[in-house]
Amino acid sequence: MTYARRAWIVLWKDVVTERRSKETLNALFFFALLLLFVFQFTLGGDRERLGAALPGLLWLGFILSGILGLGRTFLAERENDCLEGLLLSPGDKSAIYLGKVAGNVALMLTVEAMLLALFALFFNVDVAGALPPLAGVMVLGTVGFAAIGTLFAAMTAHVRARELLFPVLLLPVQVPILLACVKATEAVLLGEPLSAVAHWLKLLAAADVIFVVAGVLTFDAILEG
């Protein structure tokens, strides 16, 4: 019970501070808007090229804004030495990790929902019909991405070149998730049933479990340095 309350309080703190400061959300929103302008400028009105590129572009937007968001995970903790406070708190540190992952998932899904709506608006694409399966793919992909991203953000929190090191560490590990997400999104947008991409979804689910378990098992050692 205490473990769940400790994870919840970290999630609550991250949500409340982000809701009030909107620092990360604003930065990600304008970054997403910039990406869309670039994509729109490049692809123009060619519907055929757009249809082929849309799943990749969508996930490129999710991943790039996600990297920005995840990289800021421990920024607030560095202010006023709060990271030391977290370290000093007695009890299993993996509760802090799970709270942080949940906060990052919530933040990323919010940005992804905004990005998806903007994609539909900018490129005049009807995603409403594919929304339920697409939401499932987004959640599966985001959990894995946030799980390993939060771990690497903690790992690089004290490193001087963390802005450089964080994506260098994160991106190679994300490749299987990214591939599975793009393939599953492509199938969903083409109107295929989810069963047609069940193998990709299983890969995503397995990656989620592996990354979360790896995070829970190693976060304590990473935080302690």
Next chain:
Amino acid sequence: MTTETAIRVSGLRKAYAGHLVLDDVTLEVQAGEAVALLGANGAGKTTLLKILGTLVRPTRGEPRVAGLHCVRDAEAVRRLVGVLGHGNFVYEDLTAFENLKFWTVLGGHRVDAGALRAALAQVDLDRFADERVRTFSAGMKRRLALARFVLSRPRVLLLDEPFASLDRRAGKWLDDYLHAFKAGGGAILMSTHSFGRGLGVADRAAILAGGRIALDTPVAGLGADDVRRLYDLHAEDGA
């Protein structure tokens, strides 16, 4: 007053990338006693406090709090110590009440709104409970950080420059708080550059120089000028 040893450090050594910060430091603090740690910048005061607070691992030596080893029994030590660093451990976008609630839950303690507000009242922040910490002065943030200890009730306080950036009123408040903590059997080890207030709380002054305790002396009967003379003699020479 009990004579239980709250802090015992022997043969403590800490080197960062070959640079020796602490070398063979030996120090004891009894329950109900306060020791002021003096020394020039870079003398190793913060490092010593961080080792005892389980934030930094020593290169060698035996740092113990209430008989527990600060590395091997870090988890148990964390339940006994209250650490106050330069940063105060406060989130600027949470209110004072929310900050206290966060650290209380994270510390594994039961959250009771009445108890949280009472703790804020003890540090004279009850009127500002629902205001964001971003609007607080440095002294108010310091008091909020200390409010955590009202609820967690540590046996040992490790304070890094606790009087820094406090005005006279806040300094007086902290002075009273630390005296009460000592009277309740708590032990205090604090680094300070304040020869006035800091030493007013302390029973002993330990001067760190050259990585060692150059002088460990009771302060009873010594005035601020006497301590300053001792400091000039030992701290600056050894730095």
